[in-house]
Amino acid sequence: MAGLILADVSRRFSDLTAVDGVSLAVERGEVVCLLGPSGCGKTTVLRLAAGLEAADGGEIQVDGRVVDGGGAFVPPEQRKVGLVFQDYALFPHLTAIENVMFGVRGTERESTAREMLAKVGMSKFSAAYPNTLSGGEQQRVALARALAPRPTVMLMDEPFSGLDFRLRDRVGEKSLSLLRELGTSTLMVTHDSEEAMRLADRVSLMREGRIVQEGLPSEIYHFPVDEGAAEFFSEVNKLDGVVHAGSVDTPVGPISAVGMPSGSVVTVVFRPESLRIVPDGLAAATVLRVRPMGAWMLTTLKLSAGDLTLCAWLPPGTAIALGQEVQIGLNPDSCFVFRKKGHPA
Secondary structure: OEEEEEEEEEEEEOOEEEEEEEEEEEEOOOEEEEEOOOOOOHHHHHHHHHOOOOOOEEEEEEOOEEEEEOOEEOOHHHOOEEEEOOOOOOOOOOOHHHHHHOOOOOOOHHHHHHHHHHHOOOHHHOOOOHHHOOHHHHHHHHHHHHHOOOOOEEEEEOOOOOOOHHHHHHHHHHHHHHHHHOOOEEEEEEOOHHHHHHHOOEEEEEEOOEEEEEEOHHHHHHOOOOHHHHHHHOOOEEEEEEEEOOEEEEOOEEEEOOOOOOOOEEEEEEOHHHEEEOOOOOEEEEEEEEEEOOOOEEEEEEEOOOOOEEEEEEOOOOOOOOOOEEEEEEOHHHEEEEEOOOOOO
C-alpha cells in the first residue's frame, strides 16, 4: 500500500506553473528520489506533500487519507509527515535529545527520543549541542527528530548534500535503510544523479514541472526516454545522422534505429564507457587528453575523419599516450537514437 500518493497535482505562482500535473506513489518502506535540475519543481512537490503549500489542482493522499484536494486541506502538523532539510534546522540552544523531544507529545517523550537516537546511532551524544557535532552527526539527529512522531511519510530535501562524498554515501545508506526497516514511505529530493542511482529504489526524473520518466535507477540509466534524460545521468557523446532502412551511419559505425522512418534526422547518444580501444575498430582517432580517475581513465579522442571529439572512459592499464593514433570501437547496444531537436521527422 502506498503511504504517499500525488494524483495530477499542480501548483502555479502568478504566470509560472511550477508543478504541472505530477502523479507519483511511494509505497511503504520504499525510497523514491525526485531528481532534476534546479528550478524544475521538485522542492515545490515536496512542500505540497508536506502541506507547506496548497495545490491548485489534483489530490494528495497520506496513509490513504486525502490531505489536499476536493476542498480538503490538512495542515502539516496533522499529516503524519516527517521533514528533513538540507541545513538540518536543529535548535542550537537545545541538546540532541531536547531537539528530538521537541516535536513529540505525551508522557513518553523522553523514552521515544532516546529510542530514536539509538536507532540512528547517536545515543552517546544525547547531551551534546549541535555546534559540537559533525555534519553527519547533526544529520542523524535531524533524522531522529523527524522519526520521533512516528510519521507515515518522510520528506527529505537534499538531506546529504552538506556532507563530503564518502560520508554522504555512508550516512545516506544507513539513514535510508532505517526508513525502509520502519516501513516509512520516503520521498527524497536531489539534483545529484549519482546519489539517486546509489540510494533510491525508484527514481522520478523531473523537468519543467513535469515527471518525464520514472522507474528503477538502472532502467532510467540504460533506457532514457529522450536526449535530456540520457545526458542528465552522465556526460554523453552525440553524433547527428539520418535514418536509412532502420539504421544510422556514423563515423564509428552503423547504429540501429529500428522503428524510425527513413529520412528521419536523429541524434545518436552514447555514454563514454561505450567506447573502447580495439585493434580492428571502425574508426581512427588521435588521443588528445588522458586523465586518470581511479577506476577509469577519462580520455578525449579526436576522430581522424571530420572534426569530432569524443569522450571515453577506459579501463586502467589501457596502453595509450598523448598524440597516439588508435582504432576505436563502439558497443552499438548501448547507443540511444532520438529525433534531433527541431526536426519532427
